[in-house]
Amino acid sequence: MQLENPKPQIFQTGNFEFTQQYIQRKQQEYDPDIEDPIDEYEIFDLIKTIKDPEHSFTLEQLNIVNPNDIQIQGNRITVYFTPTIPHCSMAQTIGLTLKIKLVRSLPQNYKIYVQIKENTHIKEQELNKLFQDKERVLAAIENQQLLKIINYGIQGIR
Amino acid sequence: MNCKILKGHEDRVWQVVWHPNGQMLASCSSDKTIKLWRLMNDEYKLIQTLDDCHKKSIRSVSFSKDGNFLASGGFDAIVGVWMFDGSVYKLIQQLEGHESEVKGVAWSADGKYLASCGRDKTVWIWDHEDLEFSCNCVLQAHDEDVKCIKWNNNILYSGSYDNSVIQYIYGEDDEWDHLQVQVNHQSTIWSIDIFNKLMLTTSADCTAKVFAIQNGNLKHIQTLQGFHKEPIYSGSFSYDGLYLALASADNKISIFKKDSIDEFGQPHFALEQIFDAFEFDVNCVAFNPKNYLLAASSDDLNIKVFNLQL
Numbered sequence: 001m002q003l004e005n006p007k008p009q010i011f012q013t014g015n016f017e018f019t020q021q022y023i024q025r026k027q028q029e030y031d032p033d034i035e036d037p038i039d040e041y042e043i044f045d046l047i048k049t050i051k052d053p054e055h056s057f058t059l060e061q062l063n064i065v066n067p068n069d070i071q072i073q074g075n076r077i078t079v080y081f082t083p084t085i086p087h088c089s090m091a092q093t094i095g096l097t098l099k100i101k102l103v104r105s106l107p108q109n110y111k112i113y114v115q116i117k118e119n120t121h122i123k124e125q126e127l128n129k130l131f132q133d134k135e136r137v138l139a140a141i142e143n144q145q146l147l148k149i150i151n152y153g154i155q156g157i158r
Numbered sequence: 159m160n161c162k163i164l165k166g167h168e169d170r171v172w173q174v175v176w177h178p179n180g181q182m183l184a185s186c187s188s189d190k191t192i193k194l195w196r197l198m199n200d201e202y203k204l205i206q207t208l209d210d211c212h213k214k215s216i217r218s219v220s221f222s223k224d225g226n227f228l229a230s231g232g233f234d235a236i237v238g239v240w241m242f243d244g245s246v247y248k249l250i251q252q253l254e255g256h257e258s259e260v261k262g263v264a265w266s267a268d269g270k271y272l273a274s275c276g277r278d279k280t281v282w283i284w285d286h287e288d289l290e291f292s293c294n295c296v297l298q299a300h301d302e303d304v305k306c307i308k309w310n311n312n313i314l315y316s317g318s319y320d321n322s323v324i325q326y327i328y329g330e331d332d333e334w335d336h337l338q339v340q341v342n343h344q345s346t347i348w349s350i351d352i353f354n355k356l357m358l359t360t361s362a363d364c365t366a367k368v369f370a371i372q373n374g375n376l377k378h379i380q381t382l383q384g385f386h387k388e389p390i391y392s393g394s395f396s397y398d399g400l401y402l403a404l405a406s407a408d409n410k411i412s413i414f415k416k417d418s419i420d421e422f423g424q425p426h427f428a429l430e431q432i433f434d435a436f437e438f439d440v441n442c443v444a445f446n447p448k449n450y451l452l453a454a455s456s457d458d459l460n461i462k463v464f465n466l467q468l
Binding site: 109129134135 | 188214215217233258259261277303305319345346362388389407437438439457458
């Protein structure tokens with residue numbers, strides 16, 4: 001099979017671990033007096049190992065997801081992802097995989113939004129609408145073929 | 159608030175509908191079953207579970223006007239038809255034709271037609287003779303998934319992922335003619351309800367709109383916006399048209415009351431109350447056809463019937 005993006009750029013992972021914000025959060029983690037709400041690093045931890053459908057790299061390695069593109073407002077979580085190329089036909093699979101992984105991992109009262117980062121894909125609006133449509137996302141989980149691909153992505157690379 | 163909780167489904171409950179006599183409820187769920195609940199002495203008793211038709215989530219159920227038939231639509235692309243034999247509902251036919259998920263089913267008021275719609279962008283109209291259902295017509299007027307359908311006498315309306323509503327009329331040329339009616343929603347139309355000459359549409363754009371149906375066209379009366387922060391999956395008029403209810407993915411239900419009538423004789427609705435109804439998304443609301451009982455269903459597996467004491 002012809003690869004759409006045969007030589008994707010690979011990024012150094014874990015850079016965020018050197019930020020002041022992350023270091024402080026890490027230190028707080030062991031303090032029983034400080035409440036640790038679900039934050040962007042925790043969300044990132046859940047999605048960074050997801051495998052790209054096309055390459056043997058993780059979404060973190062391809063810089064498709066990063067902690068700066070995760071927003072949390074109360075129980076509303078928005079993950080913006082950046083496809084490697086603007087016409088990437090895998091964007092739909094990546095978006096669905098992100099959404100389903102988060103739905104499975106987080107408490108059910110969280111509202112999860114997966115969006116393509118602005119101006120990074122030609123079908124941005126079309127796909128964003130699809131990821132928001134509960135019926136379509138749930139129907140995808142009941143499609144055995146698609147579920148297999150999604151589960152393979154979620155299984156990830158560790 | 160006075161509320162009864164109906165527990166039994168093992169997965170999200172997509173829709174709940176009242177039997178026309180107002181004494182029974184049918185609910186359908188991702189657990190692949192339909193459950194029938196009878197109202198007896200102010201309690202709801204599970205009287206039947208229909209689990210022999212669908213292999214995937216059941217998205218929609220509908221009672222025929224006389225209550226003798228029940229139809230269901232599922233993600234397995236099947237439309238199920240059930241008949242009441244005097245004590246229970248029995249599966250009489252599985253209608254095949256849709257290419258993918260069926261998202262809505264609805265009986266016409268005279269019971270002559272059954273309509274179904276789905277992700278394959280089509281609306282199917284089925285008719286029957288001697289209890290044998292067959293396809294009357296396949297209508298493809300939308301560009302995207304058809305999310306919901308609603309009959310108004312023998313005129314059919316469908317709402318879609320393409321943000322539009324289309325009206326179908328059986329014309330003198332023995333064909334179903336279709337016409338797009340202007341609703342100006344910015345996103346998917348999740349539900350349509352009709353009371354007399356009023357139409358209520360709810361959308362993923364977090365608004366609901368009320369229209370007057372005039373000479374086959376829609377006249378915008380009111381946009382209900384700013385009340386819900388998430389898509390509004392369902393809307394329902396009360397039996398007398400005095401109230402309407404909305405159900406949203408923000409876990410809330412809102413109730414509006416007709417508070418005035420304008421110079422053209424059109425009603426205006428004002429918020430009566432809005433409340434946290436469930437822990438998760440509210441997928442459906444349905445007013446009882448005889449009183450102000452409001453049934454609702456949710457992703458939290460429960461069905462609730464609110465006695466609104468309006």
